Every structure is written in C-alpha cells, then in structure tokens.
Amino acid sequence: MANELLQSISQDADEIASFRARRKIEMDWNHKMSVLEKAENRVRVEGRAEGRAEGLAEVAKNLLKLEMPVKDIAEATGLTNDEVEQLRTYD
Secondary structure: OHHHHHHHHOOOHHHHHHHHHHHHHHHHHHHHHHHHHHHHHHHHHHHHHHHHHHHHHHHHHHHHHOOOOHHHHHHHHOOOHHHHHHHHHHO
C-alpha cells in the first residue's frame, strides 16, 4: 500500500518531498513518544523504590522507639544494622 502511494506521487518532486517530510515528522514524533514513555516508567519505578525505602525507615524508627534490638529491626525490615543505627541518630 505504501509502495503504491509512493509510486502514485513519484511523478512530482514536490509531492515526494512533502511525503518524506510528513513521514519524517511522524517518525520523529513516535520516537519522542517512546523516549517519553521510557522516562515516565523510570521515574515511576524510582518513585516506588523511594516510597518503599521511606516506609521501611519509618517502621524501623518506630521499632527503635519501642526499644527493639537493632538486629531484629534489620532482619524484619531488610535494612542493614548500620542503616538502622543511622536512623536512630536522625531522630
């Protein structure tokens, strides 16, 4: 179908140039949309990871306030002992 269209307009240099320009605009647009979608997905994933980390930090801080051992907090949250200790100093 595209070949037929190109053949039908191939008799006129202006028509060919116009067709190629439209096609290039379409391809550029599609590429930009693809790049934008990838960036949005990356930001979304990073945001979720940040949210999870903040949530775990809050849980760990609450457990520290309850005087739970650092080792147990680290095991329960997946944080390292050092990360849990750092949370104690921020509070």
